[in-house]
Amino acid sequence: MSESGKEKVTVFSNDSDMRYIQIVFSPTGGTQKAADAVTEVWGKHTDRIDLSDAGADFSKIEFEEEDAVLIAVPSYGGRVPEPAAKRLAQLHGCSARCVIVCVYGNRAYEDTLLELQDIAEKCGFRVTAAIAAVAEHSIMHQYAAGRPDAQDIQELQGFSKRILEKLQNKNADSGRLKLPGNRPYKKAGGAGLIPKADKTCTGCGLCAEDCPVQAVSKEHIRTADAGKCISCMRCVARCPESARKVNRAMVSAAALAMKKVCSVKKNNELFL
Numbered sequence: 001m002s003e004s005g006k007e008k009v010t011v012f013s014n015d016s017d018m019r020y021i022q023i024v025f026s027p028t029g030g031t032q033k034a035a036d037a038v039t040e041v042w043g044k045h046t047d048r049i050d051l052s053d054a055g056a057d058f059s060k061i062e063f064e065e066e067d068a069v070l071i072a073v074p075s076y077g078g079r080v081p082e083p084a085a086k087r088l089a090q091l092h093g094c095s096a097r098c099v100i101v102c103v104y105g106n107r108a109y110e111d112t113l114l115e116l117q118d119i120a121e122k123c124g125f126r127v128t129a130a131i132a133a134v135a136e137h138s139i140m141h142q143y144a145a146g147r148p149d150a151q152d153i154q155e156l157q158g159f160s161k162r163i164l165e166k167l168q169n170k171n172a173d174s175g176r177l178k179l180p181g182n183r184p185y186k187k188a189g190g191a192g193l194i195p196k197a198d199k200t201c202t203g204c205g206l207c208a209e210d211c212p213v214q215a216v217s218k219e220h221i222r223t224a225d226a227g228k229c230i231s232c233m234r235c236v237a238r239c240p241e242s243a244r245k246v247n248r249a250m251v252s253a254a255a256l257a258m259k260k261v262c263s264v265k266k267n268n269e270l271f272l
Helices: 030-040 082-088 112-122 150-168 206-210 234-238 248-262
Strands: 020-024 046-050 068-074 097-104 126-134 269-271
Touching: 020 030, 030 068, 030 097, 030 126, 030 150, 068 112, 082 112, 097 112, 097 150, 112 126, 126 150, 150 269, 206 234
Parallel strands: 020 046, 020 068, 068 097, 097 126
Antiparallel strands: 126 269
């Protein structure tokens, strides 16, 4: 039992000395694709913890010092998404070494990677490596369209091989990683774009079931709670009827404002 009286549950089990575990917040799949590219070349089964599960009790999850953990989140306005940050903070890292990954839509990740490092270290992980990866923007799909593409995947896998060498060498840790970003972090922005369903909505309820922050209720299926919605676009991406949408005029205005900074192709970055 822990000091708080709650029983801690060790996640998963296998027979190897080092377990491989993903912890991912990926509402529309881009972050998951980048995370899979990193862990695929490790050559072992990788278990997953889904940070988008609004009903999970993350406080009961703890790790072992021998574990190799990958934590991946998207960058929302240059910050770690608030629900992901809160859920990560409940974990018990127990000195396990981890790789942190932030995924952004070709604009800038700003303080995301630094904030993710601080969160991971505060809950007991040893941050061994970090990656900033580019994926298709979840709202303005013309930016970084199709990324991570085949070239990105190859590059991320190359990063991963170098990281694995460091993970397997227990004497390779060389102090705290120096990552780009600022403390205090930039102010987090509001949701702004709230998806709504049109008349083609069949009321199937999938959007309510899948929402990472429970912003959609089955009683009011066509709207979303603006106080809870984080504009993650999961409901838009997963709607089987393509009924959920955001305001096109607002998206066009945002895309025009971001055109200059988003039109220059950004590169994936590795920090070891």
